Amino acid sequence: MTGSTLAPFTADDYRARMDRAARAAADAGLAGLLVAPGPDLVWLTGYAPTAATERLTLLVLAQGRAPVLVVPTLEAPDAAEAAGAPALNLRDWTDGKDPYAATAALLDVSGRFGISDNAWAMHLLGLQRALPGTSYASLTEALPMLRAVKDAAELDLMAAAGAAADATFEEIRKVPFAGRKESAVGADLADLLRKFGHSQVDFTIVASGPNGANPHHEVGDRVIERGDMVVLDFGGLKDGYGSDTSRTVHVGEPTDEERRVHDLVREAQEAGFRAVRPGVACQEVDRAARAVIDDAGYGEYFIHRTGHGIGVTTHEPPYMIEGEQQPLVPGMCFSVEPGVYLPGRFGVRIEDIVTVTADGGRRLNNTDREMVIVD
Ligand code: ZN
Ligand code: ZN
Ligand code: ZN
Numbered sequence: 001m002t003g004s005t006l007a008p009f010t011a012d013d014y015r016a017r018m019d020r021a022a023r024a025a026a027d028a029g030l031a032g033l034l035v036a037p038g039p040d041l042v043w044l045t046g047y048a049p050t051a052a053t054e055r056l057t058l059l060v061l062a063q064g065r066a067p068v069l070v071v072p073t074l075e076a077p078d079a080a081e082a083a084g085a086p087a088l089n090l091r092d093w094t095d096g097k098d099p100y101a102a103t104a105a106l107l108d109v110s111g112r113f114g115i116s117d118n119a120w121a122m123h124l125l126g127l128q129r130a131l132p133g134t135s136y137a138s139l140t141e142a143l144p145m146l147r148a149v150k151d152a153a154e155l156d157l158m159a160a161a162g163a164a165a166d167a168t169f170e171e172i173r174k175v176p177f178a179g180r181k182e183s184a185v186g187a188d189l190a191d192l193l194r195k196f197g198h199s200q201v202d203f204t205i206v207a208s209g210p211n212g213a214n215p216h217h218e219v220g221d222r223v224i225e226r227g228d229m230v231v232l233d234f235g236g237l238k239d240g241y242g243s244d245t246s247r248t249v250h251v252g253e254p255t256d257e258e259r260r261v262h263d264l265v266r267e268a269q270e271a272g273f274r275a276v277r278p279g280v281a282c283q284e285v286d287r288a289a290r291a292v293i294d295d296a297g298y299g300e301y302f303i304h305r306t307g308h309g310i311g312v313t314t315h316e317p318p319y320m321i322e323g324e325q326q327p328l329v330p331g332m333c334f335s336v337e338p339g340v341y342l343p344g345r346f347g348v349r350i351e352d353i354v355t356v357t358a359d360g361g362r363r364l365n366n367t368d369r370e371m372v373i374v375d
Pocket of ligand 1: 258
């Protein structure tokens with residue numbers, strides 16, 4: 001992914017994001033932020049190096065100073081093409097020079113900096129060596145909500161990614177399931193996500209029969225049979241923003257119990273969705289969905305949190321989990337995805353991405369939540 005795939009964003013948008021990030025860092029008591037290649041750098045600058053190399057690339061943000069991107073000389077022309085490049089100063093370093101000394105010259109000799117979770121350990125160790133007066137904190141832990149609230153243009157991209165995932169489900173429900181391996185249906189899902197505009201497929205879960213009881217099962221060699229419940233959970237990035245949706249389908253006519261468990265998860269998903277409105281703590285979304293499953297006696301079979309944030313990655317804060325007090329804010333986007341997993345038998349999960357509106361929530365996935373029968 002290069003800056004050009006995030007076409008709607010201008011240098012001014014990136015300047016505003018970098019200003020906001022530097023201000024948030026100062027408010028959190030940090031001297032600044034050090035941002036390595038990855039989702040934070042893409043969001044802040046539109047820059048994603050074509051190949052992640054061992055050479056140091058690092059965005060240095062501090063309130064009251066112009067942002068600086070430290071880049072290897074041979075990658076500087078690429079960095080200069082990024083949509084956010086006009087909003088920052090490029091400082092390149094050539095092979096044989098010490099990139100940590102170059103970075104150290106830009107920083108105060110002391111202070112606590114937030115650093116990207118995905119920065120390489122060798123780079124952090126190099127900075128510590130060059131700047132013994134500094135200390136470091138996880139950027140994501142220090143500023144978990146930095147990317148959480150989406151603006152109008154981001155919400156349009158999130159909605160388009162959701163619509164593409166929905167189009168994928170509308171096609172996959174028509175393909176044959178019985179007699180095919182999970183991996184074959186998974187390949188169909190990946191093809192469809194790309195057909196509907198995804199540049200990156202992050203996961204294509206096809207968990208049939210007893211495999212559905214394992215929420216981490218992806219795809220395997222199991223041949224899908226008539227009578228199987230099949231959990232489908234798929235998503236990735238379209239134009240730089242994420243999709244993630246689950247539907248559980250049944251091959252042929254379901255039993256009464258399968259229908260009952262599916263209805264229960266659908267009610268729990270609805271309850272989680274209805275709990276969404278500004279000011280409500282994230283944990284209330286989890287509690288609302290979980291209460292429905294608990295009350296039906298299936299609480300011990302709902303073995304994961306109810307949801308996770310999504311944006312330029314498919315899993316990020318905020319998390320819909322007991323203990324998360326963060327209040328919901330309009331523009332946040334996250335999944336509501338309760339499930340019931342009956343060991344050795346089958347599982348059901350239903351997942352939509354939801355965005356917080358002024359007075360409630362809006363689903364970005366809108367395919368049938370009733371049980372879909374496939375062949
Ligand atoms: Zn069945
Ligand atoms: Zn999912
Ligand atoms: Zn999810």
